[in-house]
Amino acid sequence: MTTSIFYFVATLSIIFSLMVIFAKNPVHSVLYLIVTFFTFTVHYILLNAQFLAVVNFIVYMGAIMVLFLFVLMLLNLNKDNEPLKSTLVKVVGVIAGCCLLVTLAGALKAVAISDPVVLRNPNLGLVKNLGKELFGPFMLPFELCSILLLSAMVGAILLTKKEKV
Amino acid sequence: MDIAFVIEKFVLVAIIFGISLVIAMYSTYAERKVAAFLQDRLGPDRAGPAGMFQPLADGLKMFMKEEIIPTNASKWLFMIGPGLAMLTACIGTAVIPWGSAITVGDRVIPLQVTDINVGILYIFGVVSLGVYGVMIGGWASNNKYSLLSAIRAASQNISYEIAMGLSIIALLLVTGSMSLKEIVEGQHGWHWNVLYQPVGFILFMVCAFAETNRAPFDLPECETELIGGYHTEYSSMKLGFYLFAEYINMFVSAAVMATLYFGGYNYPGMDWVLANTGPVIGPLIGVGVFFIKIFAFIFFFMWVRWTIPRFRYDQLMHLGWKVLIPLAIANIVVTSVVIAVIEGF
Known part of the structure; x- marks a missing residue:
């Protein structure tokens, strides 16, 4: 039961964190980030860390993201006034991203599946x-x-x- | 998890939801009647006896009005805004203990949806989430007055949340628990927390006024400066949701204040009443007492609204940051010292 909930919520976390990156509008990005944080709160509850869950809820979702949203709404970023990046920057970005991907894949390959951490006091x-x-x-x-x-x-x-x- | 448990909780949730909606509905009527009383007028008196059906007429009007979504509005967020405001207003009631447990046969039914051990923080989280409905709606309207109002609401809520949190810390020092159930049970009879934490109560109440955007802190809907505030572009039931959410928020914060500081369902002489009325009627009398306290707070909210003029924005920020927060910190220090002295370190 808990495992299936975990996989469901984890999938949601990944989907929404991808939406943060792919959303065109920065305000939508922040809203997706808030939903992502909410799925993290659910993860904490699944781990029986109620205090951490509720603090994550209050501090990240309730306070920090409000300030993010606040600033972005004031800036009012639109596609029209966003500075276009040059082709060179884009190419460099793609190369850097691929390097990071290779490094991460290599690092993941090197480690064996770690022992699950067993809490002494649940x-x-x-x-x-x-x-x-x-x-x-x-x-x-x-x-x-x-x-x-x-x-x-x-x-x-x-x-x-x-x-x- | 047996099926009876699920049914019991479901019925409880349905009842609480229904009660919050009805109370919010009749709060609109009560507000107009109280305003009329304070201004020496009659108030609504056409629909039904003494205008009792006025909220129904208002609700019907809201449903029947034409629905307009501005062309340049962000459509989905425009629709999510009021829904979110309503949702955050309604979920706060889940942790409030409405009465002591009822015993029917050998079954003990707690009159509380859930007793989580971080109940106060849950309420606090819901409150801090409440601002998103206003912010999203205000931004999505694509109207500068709505946006200004949304930003006012956000900064006001963030500022007053700090003082509210600090006043709760002093309360936690006294009660030693974050579970609302345990906090209420610790105030048995007349040992209400307001007697031990008068300053904390006043701080909490001022912050509650600010968090619910009620006068004298209703700057997000300051008509003279911002047309209608964050809901300028809204029409029909979406506007109704925003207005309604404010009244539900008022009900929830009245319930929270009664729970935290005024003993919840406790009243002097409750032991005698409980012993003489049995395990069903006794707790229900407690629920009645709790609701009387809630109504008293709601009346107080209205009384203040029609008595005190609206603050200016810089006065609001000055009060929040330079008066309430230092006062709350001093309250924590004094409370800790007193507790340390009493318990002999």
């Missing part, structure tokens, strides 16, 4: 257990991450107030 994704892990063994890295994020926030605000400093 309820790790629940809020209580996750919190105990984060504030127990992983206290220092967690706090360092939060300081990093705080400094990034302060930096962003400082950049917008350049003229007054």
Whole structure:
């Protein structure tokens, strides 16, 4: 049951992430990306990581993508005013893409099918257990991450107030 | 999963869906009556006794109106917009506990569709998703006023979500659980969270006004500046969906506020009532009390709308970022310190 749901949702993820690339209109692209993130949320739920699922839902779908959409709607990119890329850039892009494909195929061929990761504690994704892990063994890295994020926030605000400093 | 379980949940979902729609429908009527009362008028009184059939007449009118999709609109997104607004408004009710469990024979029926252990965050996620209906509709209309309104809605919602999230964190410190069921059960009798978190409640309520785009924060539909707001180009039932979604949102946020801060279905003396009325009537009285609280909040929403003028946009942003967020952070700090002192570190 879970496996078939996984394959169904995984197919959807791939289809929608391809649509992100192939959509002509950037706003449609972002909307497909939102749907892709939603399928990721379903993946997290299938892995019994409820907290991660709901945080992915709130932060990525609810906040970050709203800002993406916000900027794209303001920019109002149309096909008319999009700068046309020269043939040289296109050829280089195709070659680079093929190189990446070859590298990826080679890398995939080199690895054997890895052992499936067995969770020691299947309820790790629940809020209580996750919190105990984060504030127990992983206290220092967690706090360092939060300081990093705080400094990034302060930096962003400082950049917008350049003229007054 | 037995079949009785599925039927039970299905019936519960159908009832809750029906109730939200009926309440939203009669909220439009109530809004006009409350407005009339506050402005010393009569309000709608033609359709049926005291105008009781006015919402039906309005609904019929919405269905009968000609449907126009602007030529240069993005057709599919134009249609998805109102549907998404309606969907996000309706799914919020899934985690709200409407009453304590009813016992029929040996079967315990919980009056809650699902009790997920991240219930508050689910509500929060649905709220943050709600802005997409407005944004998509506003952009797809291909009208500059709609777009401006959609962008206003997005920035307003994002700004107030932060303060809302921070006020919820202080509440979580008090309750120690994210499950709405456990939060309600922790407020047994009169131990309502509003007594422990008065500042948090006020913050949450102000943010709820902003998130539902209700006055005094209804800038996305500010007529004097933006014609009709994000639904300028909409007509017929699509417009109806947008207007309707606002009332459902109001109902859901009233229910969430009553659940989180005003004890949900708890009321003083409930133990005595439960002991004397039996396992079916007792919980149903609790449901009634819960709905009285919800109606009180809905009335409050309307009261504020017809009393306080609309904010200016810079005032809105100033209030959100420079008043509510610092206040919410201070609330978290004070709450944590008090809890730490009480529990003796």
